[in-house]
Amino acid sequence: MPTSSDEKVRIGEATFPKPFTNGLEFNAPVHGTWNIVHIGFRIPSAHQIYICADNCLRGVVMTAAEMGELGRFSSVVLEEDDMTHSGRIEETTIEGVTDCLNKLPSVPPVVIIFPVCVHKFMGCDIDFIYRELGKRFPDVTFVRGFMDPVMQKRGTTPDQRLRKAMSDIIPNLPVNPDVISFAGSDMPAADNDFQTILEFNNKTVRDTANCKTLDEYLSIGESSLFICQYPAGLMATQTITKRLNRKFIYAPLSFGFDTIESELKSSGLNIPEGFIENGIKSCETEVKKLKDLIGDTTVAIDYTVAPKPLSLARFLLDNGINVKTVYLDAIDGSEEEDFKYLAEKYPELVLHSTIHVSDRRPVRSEGKILAAGQKAAWFEGTEYFVNMIEGGGLYGFAGITGFISLMEDAFVNEKDLRDIVPRKGLGCRSCI
């Protein structure tokens, strides 16, 4: 089946994993998801330096400004002369970073450097830059970021590579069997079965998304097991566990009971008696309550709310919830089974692109709509929405019941869509 050139397609007629043809792109005014600036600030005490042209720089510097974090942010502007003189881009980058660091009240222990597409396009000698900076600032640990959106459609995204670069500075410490870490996510674990089980097993839990000090962040290197719950963090988790010779579990928020059971058991940890059975029962009870509350209200889901939006759609549809639309532009490989299931059982479910040119004029229906995610809320024009991104740190049966509670709350309590969705980086401080 060919990809759809329209903005939407019935799932029964959609192609996997790319339902839509690439074309010009629209950008909805919805900004709750995190960008590389938000992610970089997850390393406590780290300073970020971007080296790029005005227009791109503006986006990242204002992200930091809106977070109230300009004190941990510097920039170097690239101009035409940096691109027309041989060797100038390396010189501007090195001297610019040096100048930025020398202007700070004290040199930070960790500095994340972000060259851009232009550096790559010009064949800039990045290794030379880091060697020279290493000589000038021997006490600084440099994290090799990259802001090169030109690469994001093929291979790894800047976001994935940044997470990897951030994990590269975690040292190989002696293994502590009592320490287990969540890694690679932006959202700290919350309503998360792994957390409950880790506590049951008397483990010390660390979380790359929730470190208060640099020492705490670096001490993640003693973890005996890593739990990754966000797709963009998987490459970082795979890399660090390979380097440190540790185990990892990849378990993003899923709404399939079998998947959850299998992932929890794969940890090798003791699971409390009746934990699985009670968890399933509790999910079934709660979703019935949700159905009683919302009846046949139309539900729309978007890909920013959880890493597995099709798993969510499947769970809700199987429990009688009237899911009409899932907003996404591509489908993660891990959702193939859910895709096939939905295509077969609910072929009328609509997949709707979020970047298609027609999306500039969204057609909004009448009546109350319950949305899961900011983008779904904007496209549907509803103020009844679950304001969550990236799975919100939820996982397992507790995660599912937690999510259902959020849907119930969203159905009852309106939110200020215009105020909420333009704010960047949900969960971060916002000064606007």
Add this chain to the structure above:
Amino acid sequence: MKKTYRILPVYTGDVSGAASALYELGGMTVIHDPSGCNSTYNTHDEVRWFDQESLIYISGLNDIDAITGNDDKFIKDICYAADKMKPLFIALANSPLPYLNGTDFKGICKVLEEKTGLPCFYVNTNAMHDYSKGQSEAFLSFAKKMLKPSDKKVKNGVNIIGMTPLDYTSTDIYISDGHEIVSNWALNTSFENVMKATQAELNIAVSSSGVAACEYMKDTFGIPYVKGLPWDGKVQDYMGVKRNSSRNYIVGETVVSGSIAAYIKQHTGIDFNVIASTEITDGLLQHCDKRCHGEEEIEEALKDAETIIADPMVKYIVPATATFIELPHFAMSGRLFRKQIPNLLRTEEYLHGIK
């Protein structure tokens, strides 16, 4: 080092400026870029998304298309979008990678005109300049491509040129002496409105980004122009009010700052010198004023300041002894102080403290 910024944000870039200038004019603006320029514009440099639609897109350029210069895909995608969305014209904006590989935008415009039957023009941006340059290029390119001479003239009709939300929050202009506003380029306006521009007898460049289009309309349609915000209900050129050197400074966009300085001089006799921190300054500064590019130069220029009028972000780089009067500017501090941005067209309301 001139290229480094410790605390100040860079101004809104030229690509955002171009998109902002064309936002309300009914066309389709396509930024040939992977995504950085568009998300910056969308998030930080545009306030109209929720109330007014505009066909602003990116090409979604990837590395292979950039390296191989795959213009066919770009053209095909634009044709599809134009057919689907029915814009009145197409404007193309450049970004760093197509700039580096020398993409022939003018050639692409010709192809697009043939294929779509729509007027198509190139806005010369590359993401390495500030918004004033991008707006200026957009207004000028639009004027060159779209405007036609008019037999009809509106007596005392004026065009307001160079107005976008990056500098202005309101179009509430009061001009006495029987003047009638013919068109506004381009805030609270429309395609039909700006196309009436050649019926006017006078242009007013209310920002530096309006000057190039005014020059063009003067040369091509014989419409004279003045520079500056009208104040006290009068159309006047701010350059006509002579100012002397002082240690009072106003930092910001050239024409807006010059106009405010002129207003203060005329009403209080106090001299303020303009520190023009945006790019277009030719013929727009007096001998006592200065063009400053970047944080370091602004900091240096303000070292001896007694009084400073500037965006609140500038406070971080000025002497603690200086009296600081906040004048938030959307193109600098973006959404941070948006609610405090005054209506520049009501000078008397926000400058009552100057004595």
